[in-house]
Amino acid sequence: xxxxxxxxxxxxxxxxxxxxxxxxxxxxxxxxxxxxxxxxxxxxxxxxxxxxxxxxxxxxxxxxxxxxxxxxxxxxxxxxxxxxxxxxxxxxxxxxxxxxxxxxxxxxxxxxxxxxxxxxxxxxxxxxxxxxxxxxxxxxxxxxxxxxxxxxxxxxxxxxxxxxxxxxxxxxxxxxxxxxxxxxxxxxxxxxxxxxxxxxxxxxxxxxxxxxxxxxxxxxxxxx
Amino acid sequence: xxxxxxxxxxxxxxxxxxxxxxxxxxxxxxxxxxxxxxxxxxxxxxxxxxxxxxxxxxxxxxxxxxxxxxxxxxxxxxxxxxxxxxxxxxxxxxxxxxxxxxxxxxxxxxxxxxxxxxxxxxxxxxxxxxxxxxxxxxxxxxxxxxxxxxxxxxxxxxxxxxxxxxxxxxxxxxxxxxxxxxxxxxxxxxxxxxxxxxxxxxxxxxxxxxxxxxxxxxxxxxxxxxxxxxxxxxxxxx
Numbered sequence: 001x002x003x004x005x006x007x008x009x010x011x012x013x014x015x016x017x018x019x020x021x022x023x024x025x026x027x028x029x030x031x032x033x034x035x036x037x038x039x040x041x042x043x044x045x046x047x048x049x050x051x052x053x054x055x056x057x058x059x060x061x062x063x064x065x066x067x068x069x070x071x072x073x074x075x076x077x078x079x080x081x082x083x084x085x086x087x088x089x090x091x092x093x094x095x096x097x098x099x100x101x102x103x104x105x106x107x108x109x110x111x112x113x114x115x116x117x118x119x120x121x122x123x124x125x126x127x128x129x130x131x132x133x134x135x136x137x138x139x140x141x142x143x144x145x146x147x148x149x150x151x152x153x154x155x156x157x158x159x160x161x162x163x164x165x166x167x168x169x170x171x172x173x174x175x176x177x178x179x180x181x182x183x184x185x186x187x188x189x190x191x192x193x194x195x196x197x198x199x200x201x202x203x204x205x206x207x208x209x210x211x212x213x214x215x216x217x218x219x220x221x222x223x224x
Numbered sequence: 225x226x227x228x229x230x231x232x233x234x235x236x237x238x239x240x241x242x243x244x245x246x247x248x249x250x251x252x253x254x255x256x257x258x259x260x261x262x263x264x265x266x267x268x269x270x271x272x273x274x275x276x277x278x279x280x281x282x283x284x285x286x287x288x289x290x291x292x293x294x295x296x297x298x299x300x301x302x303x304x305x306x307x308x309x310x311x312x313x314x315x316x317x318x319x320x321x322x323x324x325x326x327x328x329x330x331x332x333x334x335x336x337x338x339x340x341x342x343x344x345x346x347x348x349x350x351x352x353x354x355x356x357x358x359x360x361x362x363x364x365x366x367x368x369x370x371x372x373x374x375x376x377x378x379x380x381x382x383x384x385x386x387x388x389x390x391x392x393x394x395x396x397x398x399x400x401x402x403x404x405x406x407x408x409x410x411x412x413x414x415x416x417x418x419x420x421x422x423x424x425x426x427x428x429x430x431x432x433x434x435x436x437x438x439x440x441x442x443x444x445x446x447x448x449x450x451x452x453x454x455x456x457x458x459x460x461x462x
Contacts, residue, residue, distance in 0.1 A: 003309040070378065071425035073385040075399060076418035079406040083414055161299030165389065168301075169406055178305050182392060187309055194305035198298045205297050 006188035007195070016192075021180070023196060029172035030200065034159045037095055041102035041155060046148065049107045053114020053144070054136045062111040069104030074162050077101070082169040094163070094171040101162050102155040109151025113144030146216055153208035160201045174200065230412070238412035245413070248401070253420060256397025259390065260383050260428070263319050267326030267379060274327070275334035276360075288331060296328040300389040308393065318390035325386060326379040333375025337368030370443055373436040377429055384425040398424075 010016055017023045052058040077100065081093035117140045125139045141148075167175025177193030230238035242249070278285035298306075303321040311317045341364045349363045365372075388399030396403065398417040405413035437444065 067381070067429075070381050071385060071422055071429070073388040073399070073402075073418065073421050075388045075391070076402055076414070076421060079402050079414050080418060082406065083409060083411050157297055161301075164299040164301045168392070168403070175301055178301055179392075181305075190305045191309055194302035197302035198306065201297050201299055201302070202294065 003187055003191060007191045010186075010188045010192040011195070016189075021176070023174070023177065026172065026174045026176055027196070027200070030160070030163055030174045033091070033094065033098065033163050033166075033171075033173060034156065034204070037098035037102060037159050037163075038152070038156055040095070041099045041106055041159075042152060044099070045103045045106035046110055049110035050114055050136070050141065050144075050148075053111045054132070054140060056115065059111065059115065062108050066104040066108040069101060074101055074165055075168065078162075078166055078169050078171075091171060093169070094166040097166065098159050098162050102159050105154035105158060106151045109154070110144065110148045113147030113151075114140050116147070117143045146212065149208065149212045149215070153205065153212070156204050156208055157201055160197075160204050164197050234409065234411050236411045236415045241412040241416065249416065249420070252398045252401050252417065253424070255395070255400075256384070256387055256421070256424060259315065259318055259322070259387050259395065259397055260380065260424075263322035263383050263387075264326055264376070264380050266319065267323045267330055267383075268376065270323065271327050271330035271334060275331045275338065278331065278335060279338055285335075292324075292328040292331055295324045300325075300386050301392060304389060304392060313393045315390075315395040317393055318387065318395045321390075322383050322386060326383060329375050329379045329382070330372075333371050333378075334368065337371030337375075338364055340371060341367045366440070369440050370436065373432060373439070377432045377436075380428045380432060381425045384421065384428055388421060397421075 015022075019025065049062065052062070074097065078093065078097045081087065081097055084093070086093050086096065121139055121143070122135055125135045130138065163171070163173045164175035164178070167173055167179045174193060174197045177196065178190055181187070181189030181191075181193055231240050231244075274288055278288045295303075300321065303324065304317055307317040307320055311320065345363055345367060346359065349359050354362060387397050388402060390396035391399035391403035394400065398421045401417035402414050402421075404410070405417065
């Protein structure tokens with residue numbers, strides 16, 4: 001019981017929320033890093049995946065990248081980048097690691113989404129005289145949309161988790177509250193930080209599920 | 225002499241490091257393998273009954289799948305931190321966290337495997353007088369093996385990689401060396417431990433693939449037929 005009480009006390013102490021080590025500042029850093037890295041990785045991965053999926057090429061690449069992303073420990077990459085010459089350039093090591101680990105789910109889901117579009121539909125669209133680009137934009141992309149957003153969702157959750165880990169080599173974000181708690185052997189702070197991180201991850205997942213429901217082009221009235 | 229210099233020069237690749245810290249490396253690797261094996265084994269033991277329950281009662285399936293998905297969303301550092309008050313700074317924190325992560329993948333894949341068993345196979349077994357237990361272990365489980373093993377491979381590879389985060393409480397196997405090397409800027413140690421960690425994941429994946437081939441010899445002919453069937457479709461699209 002002691003830990004729960006102390007965690008509650010930690011979370012309800014105003015001083016823990018303000019200042020550069022405070023929750024609000026760390027949350028801001030976390031969200032900023034997450035948003036920027038998610039945008040960069042989407043800009044890199046989605047066009048490649050959509051074009052490869054449209055052409056039906058590079059399936060092995062999509063699968064292998066996703067397997068490699070699982071096998072390579074995020075923590076190891078963060079530390080390797082920190083010790084590399086890039087390490088002296090502020091948050092660049094973190095940004096690169098975050099982008100690297102966000103790409104596999106984006107690439108794989110978008111590729112599979114494009115490939116799983118009913119071939120008969122594509123044939124029908126071609127038969128109606130659509131060019132390759134029109135087929136891609138008007139038939140394949142809308143049908144692949146749910147899986148593409150699923151990919152963005154897993155990438156977002158992955159980025160939130162990796163940003164947390166980036167606190168270990170001294171990056172910003174909510175993970176810093178946890179690592180500082182460990183350093184101070186303050187279990188209440190460790191648990192409070194962990195709760196904040198967990199809630200943030202679940203919120204990000206929830207928001208994307210909502211976005212997915214609202215934006216799916218096939219669920220829009222009149223489009224069906 | 226040149227070898228000793230690489231420790232002083234803090235090179236990424238250093239033979240002298242391997243020679244002098246061999247014991248440390250093998251201890252860390254053993255801890256890593258131990259944590260991974262323990263977690264995946266417990267994960268499998270918990271996931272199997274959960275999947276059976278979820279299949280038996282629809283009302284259980286929703287909460288079980290929902291809860292494991294929520295657990296999977298929690299970042300590893302937070303997961304381990306939340307378990308610290310429960311278990312103290314012990315290896316149980318890391319193993320429990322890894323078990324919880326593996327459940328998501330294992331339960332889903334076992335369920336998918338059991339769902340893929342053809343109804344005819346079940347009917348035939350029942351007709352031959354198989355009881356529910358013999359039906360499960362003699363017919364359904366073997367037929368569900370490909371999906372189960374696919375899940376086991378993903379869970380194992382992820383577990384090898386996530387074990388490194390256990391370094392935060394001192395039980396991260398090779399992660400401990402990475403963590404230590406991060407604080408002392410010891411490049412050779414970080415790179416060697418990272419490479420060993422990826423190698424462990426690859427070896428585990430290949431071993432499980434071989435086990436799967438041995439356990440399901442009947443899928444090999446089928447796979448060949450399937451890939452042959454897929455090829456023309458790919459050519460049409462290209």
